[in-house]
Amino acid sequence: MSSNDIDIHHLGAAYALDALDERERMAFEAHYPSCEVCRADVLAFRATLSQVAAAQSILPSPTLKGRVMAEIAQTRQLSPLLPDRVTDLAERRRRRTMGGFLAAAAAVVLVISGALVLRGGDPPAYAEALAEVLGQPDARVLTLDAGDRRAAGDGGVVKVAWSSTGRMAVLVADGLPTAPDGAAYELWLIADGEPQPMNVLEAAADGELRVVLDIDDSPDSWGVTIEPADGSPAPTGEILFLGTV
Amino acid sequence: MGVLRLGRAARADVAEGDVPDPLGGLLRQAGRGDHEAFAQLYDELAPMVVGVVLRVVRDPSQSEEVAQEVFVELWRLAARYDGMKGSVASWAATMAHRRAIDRVRSEQSARNRVAREVSNLVPDHDDVVERVETTLDQARVRRALDMLSPLQREALELAYFGGHTYREVAVLLDVAEGTVKTRIRDGMIRLRDELGGAQ
Numbered sequence: 001m002s003s004n005d006i007d008i009h010h011l012g013a014a015y016a017l018d019a020l021d022e023r024e025r026m027a028f029e030a031h032y033p034s035c036e037v038c039r040a041d042v043l044a045f046r047a048t049l050s051q052v053a054a055a056q057s058i059l060p061s062p063t064l065k066g067r068v069m070a071e072i073a074q075t076r077q078l079s080p081l082l083p084d085r086v087t088d089l090a091e092r093r094r095r096r097t098m099g100g101f102l103a104a105a106a107a108v109v110l111v112i113s114g115a116l117v118l119r120g121g122d123p124p125a126y127a128e129a130l131a132e133v134l135g136q137p138d139a140r141v142l143t144l145d146a147g148d149r150r151a152a153g154d155g156g157v158v159k160v161a162w163s164s165t166g167r168m169a170v171l172v173a174d175g176l177p178t179a180p181d182g183a184a185y186e187l188w189l190i191a192d193g194e195p196q197p198m199n200v201l202e203a204a205a206d207g208e209l210r211v212v213l214d215i216d217d218s219p220d221s222w223g224v225t226i227e228p229a230d231g232s233p234a235p236t237g238e239i240l241f242l243g244t245v
Numbered sequence: 246m247g248v249l250r251l252g253r254a255a256r257a258d259v260a261e262g263d264v265p266d267p268l269g270g271l272l273r274q275a276g277r278g279d280h281e282a283f284a285q286l287y288d289e290l291a292p293m294v295v296g297v298v299l300r301v302v303r304d305p306s307q308s309e310e311v312a313q314e315v316f317v318e319l320w321r322l323a324a325r326y327d328g329m330k331g332s333v334a335s336w337a338a339t340m341a342h343r344r345a346i347d348r349v350r351s352e353q354s355a356r357n358r359v360a361r362e363v364s365n366l367v368p369d370h371d372d373v374v375e376r377v378e379t380t381l382d383q384a385r386v387r388r389a390l391d392m393l394s395p396l397q398r399e400a401l402e403l404a405y406f407g408g409h410t411y412r413e414v415a416v417l418l419d420v421a422e423g424t425v426k427t428r429i430r431d432g433m434i435r436l437r438d439e440l441g442g443a444q
Contacts, residue, residue, distance in 0.1 A: 010426060013433035016339075018346040019404035019411045046331055048437040050338035052405065055386035056296035061309060064295070065287055068313055072283060072320040077276065080324040 012041030016049055023141045026161060026172070027134045030127035078206055126210040130170045136163035144222055144241035156207055158241045164218035173201070173209040179226060186227040188235055191217035200231040220245055268333035276324035283320060290334065291316075294341040301345035301408050311348050315341045342405070349408040389439035397432030400425050 011028050014020050020028060032038035133139055140162060146155040156176035162169035171187060179185055185201035196217065201224070203209045224241040268289060274282035294315050299308040318340055326336060390398055396418075403414045415425040 010430055013430040014404070014411045014426060016433065017401070017404045017411075017429065018343055019409065019414070019429065021410045021412060043331055044437050045433050046339050047335045048433065048440050049342070049405065050293075050332070050335040051382065051440050052386055052390075052436070053297040053338040053342065054293045054334065055383045056300045057292035057382075058296040058299065060291040060295040060312070064291065064309055064312060065284070068287060068316040069280065069284060071313065071317050073280065075317055075320055077278060077323060078321055078325055080276065 009035065009038055012038050013045055016042055016045035023134060023139065026130065026141055030130045126170060126212055129168065129212040130161060133161050133163045133166055133168050133170055136166040138165050139163045140245065142222060142243040142245065144224065144243035146241050158224055160222050160243065162215060162219065167215055169213040169215050171209065171211040171213065173203065174207060176203040176207040176209060182229050183226050184229045184231065185224050186231050188223040188225065189215055189217060189219045190221040190223060191219055195223065195235050197231060197233055266328060266332045269328055272323050272326050272333050275320065287316060290337045293334065294337060297338060297341050298345045300406050301342065302348055307348060311344050315344050346408050385440065389436050392439055393432050393435055397428050397435065400428040401432045404429060
């Protein structure tokens with residue numbers, strides 16, 4: 001991390017309590033997987049809090065279990081992460097000594113509902129970009145609205161962090177459903193009412209995506225539509241996600 | 246209503262050291278699509294998940310929705326669980342609290358906090374909901390919370406149960422953000438030392 005080197009190591013407790021605002025949460029999530037002290041803090045504080053949570057135990061309503069079981073019967077499970085893509089600490093140390101080569105190779109951090117899985121090299125390329133963006137005084141973070149699909153729980157989550165003065169944006173998406181054959185997600189930066197095509201988004205099979213983008217304009221809104229696989233110069237498909245600044 | 250005792254399995258401190266996580270096997274089975282294993286996992290985790298969600302969200306029907314989301318998420322992600330990153334109970338508690346917070350914060354931005362202010366007038370659910378008897382756990386946690394300074398405890402409870410960010414806690418307590426950050430951190434370290442949590 002660049003801007004808050006001293007502070008960020010003290011955020012583990014507030015993070016474990018879910019007491020960071022969105023901007024700090026993103027910054028900390030980009031930081032702590034590669035910081036041994038913070039990772040140990042988060043792990044220990046979460047274990048502690050799970051005991052506090054257990055002490056709140058109450059009898060669930062008798063109908064809840066039936067509803068849960070009915071819903072999971074219709075819910076597809078995600079595949080496991082393959083062992084060679086999950087990097088343990090020793091492996092990461094080894095890689096670090098190999099220099100930045102692997103780090104540059106599209107490293108990705110997945111943040112899944114609080115569980116964190118590291119893939120690829122260390123530090124993740126997007127994390128550095130995110131730290132740079134969030135270090136700018138005009139940094140903004142926006143969670144795009146997925147409309148009705150959010151309620152249905154199957155639309156995924158798309159967040160964008162950007163800095164207009166830094167001319168950079170980082171998109172963080174989780175749980176995106178696979179686009180239909182021959183189609184792709186496309187991201188739009190909308191400035192002065194004009195949508196500018198940013199990128200065709202290709203989510204991994206597991207629906208996760210981290211993209212670093214150069215931006216020229218200050219956005220009024222961000223949107224994601226579904227488009228032909230090669231992308232479109234202007235949006236034609238349904239707006240799946242929209243966030244207004 | 247009968248009294249349900251939480252077994253050892255629902256305790257959060259069992260993942261320490263060499264002790265195998267008793268829920269790990271159930272979760273692995275669930276990750277392979279085993280509904281029966283997931284049903285058992287539900288039985289073990291539901292009192293904690295529902296309890297912590299209700300404590301944060303307050304509204305019983307919304308709490309049920311959130312608890313249901315948490316279990317569906319556990320099901321979806323079961324095969325991705327990594328025991329190196331904490332016990333199953335700890336994972337579930339993290340997910341439950343995060344989801345509850347997300348619900349409260351989106352409500353807050355939508356309704357501009359009015360609902361929460363009203364719900365704060367409703368008596369604490371201690372008085373209205375039948376608790377699961379987890380005598381030992383509850384006594385340990387209560388004792389550990391009692392060890393905190395009043396200010397540490399207040400800051401922690403406003404954050405964890407109140408769903409406020411530490412910046413909001415600073416406003417609520419009318420102290421500097423840095424002070425709240427320190428209190429929260431010192432309070433969590435003390436709790437950790439009292440309750441365990443080292444992995």
